[in-house]
Amino acid sequence: xxxxxxxxxxxxxxxxxxxxxxxxxxxxxxxxxxxxxxxxxxxxxxxxxxxxxxxxxxxxxxxxxxxxxxxxxxxxxxxxxxxxxxxxxxxxxxxxxxxxxxxxxxxxxxxxxxxxxxxxxxxxxxxxxxxxxxxxxxxxxxxxxxxxxxxxxxxxxxxxxxxxxxxxxxxxxxxxxxxxxxxxxxxxxxxxxxxxxxxxxxxxxxxxxxxxxxxxxxxxxxxxxxxxxxxxxxxxxxxxxxxxxxxxxxxxxxxxxxxxxxxxxxxxxxxxxxxxxxxxxxxxxxx
Amino acid sequence: xxxxxxxxxxxxxxxxxxxxxxxxxxxxxxxxxxxxxxxxxxxxxxxxxxxxxxxxxxxxxxxxxxxxxxxxxxxxxxxxxxxxxxxxxxxxxxxxxxxxxxxxxxxxxxxxxxxxxxxxxxxxxxxxxxxxxxxxxxxxxxxxxxxxxxxxxxxxxxxxxxxxxxxxxxxxxxxxxxxxxxxxxxxxxxxxxxxxxxxxxxxxxxxxxxxxxxxxxxxxxxxxxxxxxxxxxxxxxxxxxxxxxxxxxxxxxxxxxxxxxxxxxxxxxxxxxxxxxxxxxxxxxxxx
Numbered sequence: 001x002x003x004x005x006x007x008x009x010x011x012x013x014x015x016x017x018x019x020x021x022x023x024x025x026x027x028x029x030x031x032x033x034x035x036x037x038x039x040x041x042x043x044x045x046x047x048x049x050x051x052x053x054x055x056x057x058x059x060x061x062x063x064x065x066x067x068x069x070x071x072x073x074x075x076x077x078x079x080x081x082x083x084x085x086x087x088x089x090x091x092x093x094x095x096x097x098x099x100x101x102x103x104x105x106x107x108x109x110x111x112x113x114x115x116x117x118x119x120x121x122x123x124x125x126x127x128x129x130x131x132x133x134x135x136x137x138x139x140x141x142x143x144x145x146x147x148x149x150x151x152x153x154x155x156x157x158x159x160x161x162x163x164x165x166x167x168x169x170x171x172x173x174x175x176x177x178x179x180x181x182x183x184x185x186x187x188x189x190x191x192x193x194x195x196x197x198x199x200x201x202x203x204x205x206x207x208x209x210x211x212x213x214x215x216x217x218x219x220x221x222x223x224x225x226x227x228x229x230x231x232x233x234x235x236x237x238x239x240x241x242x243x244x245x246x247x248x249x250x251x252x253x254x255x256x257x258x259x260x261x262x263x264x265x266x267x268x269x270x271x272x273x274x275x276x277x278x279x280x281x282x283x284x285x286x287x
Numbered sequence: 288x289x290x291x292x293x294x295x296x297x298x299x300x301x302x303x304x305x306x307x308x309x310x311x312x313x314x315x316x317x318x319x320x321x322x323x324x325x326x327x328x329x330x331x332x333x334x335x336x337x338x339x340x341x342x343x344x345x346x347x348x349x350x351x352x353x354x355x356x357x358x359x360x361x362x363x364x365x366x367x368x369x370x371x372x373x374x375x376x377x378x379x380x381x382x383x384x385x386x387x388x389x390x391x392x393x394x395x396x397x398x399x400x401x402x403x404x405x406x407x408x409x410x411x412x413x414x415x416x417x418x419x420x421x422x423x424x425x426x427x428x429x430x431x432x433x434x435x436x437x438x439x440x441x442x443x444x445x446x447x448x449x450x451x452x453x454x455x456x457x458x459x460x461x462x463x464x465x466x467x468x469x470x471x472x473x474x475x476x477x478x479x480x481x482x483x484x485x486x487x488x489x490x491x492x493x494x495x496x497x498x499x500x501x502x503x504x505x506x507x508x509x510x511x512x513x514x515x516x517x518x519x520x521x522x523x524x525x526x527x528x529x530x531x532x533x534x535x536x537x538x539x540x541x542x543x544x545x546x547x548x549x550x551x552x553x554x555x556x557x558x559x560x561x562x563x564x565x566x567x568x569x570x571x572x573x574x575x
Binding site: 039061102108256 | 290294304373376379388395409414418508554
């Protein structure tokens with residue numbers, strides 16, 4: 001008995017020692033990696049605070065003539081700031097629709113067998129796999145013919161193509177982790193399906209909904225080929241404002257850099273809000 | 288989990304079905320239409336059969352773009368997957384640093400793709416960029432707008448920068464789901480670090496790693512914006528990937544028949560690869 005206790009104590013000590021030894025160097029790898037990630041971003045931020053003359057004139061690791069002029073122009077010119085609003089509007093519409101329709105579908109896939117379910121699931125995934133480049137021209141024609149060209153709805157709808165399958169996939173993973181008994185108990189207690197789904201089931205998969213919304217936001221926010229092709233003036237996303245400005249008014253690196261920095265901020269905010277979900281969520285869901 | 292048979296579940300899937308079908312089936316029909324017909328304008332079309340397909344499959348341009356695409360995709364997979372797993376293994380498991388690491392690492396994933404291209408363009412400029420300046424300072428003749436090697440190096444480094452975090456996040460999620468008891472058992476058995484990795488961590492990460500490979504394969508096979516902003520497909524055609532070539536054909540040259548035929552071949556290629564991945568993944572699932 002004492003021997004066993006002693007050996008388990010020594011085992012615990014060895015464990016602690018091993019952990020301490022590992023901790024002593026293993027932090028270096030993530031640190032170096034994060035440093036590698038941050039360097040180009042630092043360079044972008046650095047450029048955004050320089051004047052065009054300084055950028056083209058001399059190489060420097062930090063801005064010598066610190067200026068906010070690049071940002072000032074973005075915040076005062078409606079073409080620029082509406083680019084951001086347009087992007088945020090279609091991303092929001094897309095995320096809401098994707099999650100709303102994916103919820104019941106994911107429930108169906110996780111709880112029931114029905115005719116053609118496997119084929120349907122695979123067909124949905126194939127749409128996540130389809131290169132947007134294929135769809136550019138047909139989408140322009142399709143959305144022009146229904147009178148939606150150059151609207152936020154057109155871009156939001158086009159992005160549903162890959163975001164709905166993704167949302168279904170993620171939510172299905174989360175829902176499969178919730179025991180069936182909960183559904184059955186609720187039905188015995190006299191809950192109708194819609195009431196059960198909204199009152200009991202959705203709070204249970206809240207973290208899954210968070211993760212799915214995060215991914216929908218992410219892929220809609222970063223996708224540009226379709227967003228650019230489906231808009232011209234009214235709903236023009238920030239990306240296309242960036243390309244047009246740089247091509248018309250010459251080589252304005254500082255301006256481009258400032259616009260780039262501002263596109264990073266919404267993403268950074270969203271990550272900050274879901275940071276606990278990312279850590280836990282990845283393990284529970286399938287993605 | 289056992290699932291009950293219920294065909295009424297179709298009603299729950301219906302909204303998804305309608306929305307995705309609207310976006311997927313009508314455009315695909317358009318593509319198929321263009322792929323088998325020709326037009327001299329004025330909405331008059333002639334049936335062409337498989338002529339466009341034969342033209343695409345026989346063209347050097349397509350072969351070269353496909354070759355470049357495959358080389359690119361497998362290079363970045365070979366770098367990103369082991370690197371991502373390695374970094375995930377070294378991540379802290381608990382404490383405040385976990386959140387800090389996750390947030391900072393996820394940052395590149397949420398940067399719009401044209402901005403990723405722009406960031407690397409600015410970062411790698413031979414005279415004005417930090418990377419370009421550093422490499423030239425070290426004695427390399429580095430200019431990604433002129434040298435093919437430099438362009439490929441920059442492109443691959445950019446993709447590693449952009450997407451390795453996805454592999455890290457997935458691998459990390461797999462790692463933290465392993466119960467502590469497994470490690471204790473391994474320690475009692477005196478298992479080496481390699482044995483712990485090979486027989487505990489790797490099998491437990493198998494599912495998330497399959498997803499990582501699948502996502503990275505699909506997304507790198509359709510890469511467009513980042514490379515287009517960085518190099519514009521050049522120098523020459525040396526970084527023209529399949530998507531860039533396709534958009535050039537469809538929107539630049541308005542060569543609709545060839546573009547549509549190429550679209551279908553391109554989509555089928557991805558579909559075949561993805562089907563292979565999917566079956567492998569599902570087989571792994573049923574074993575668990």
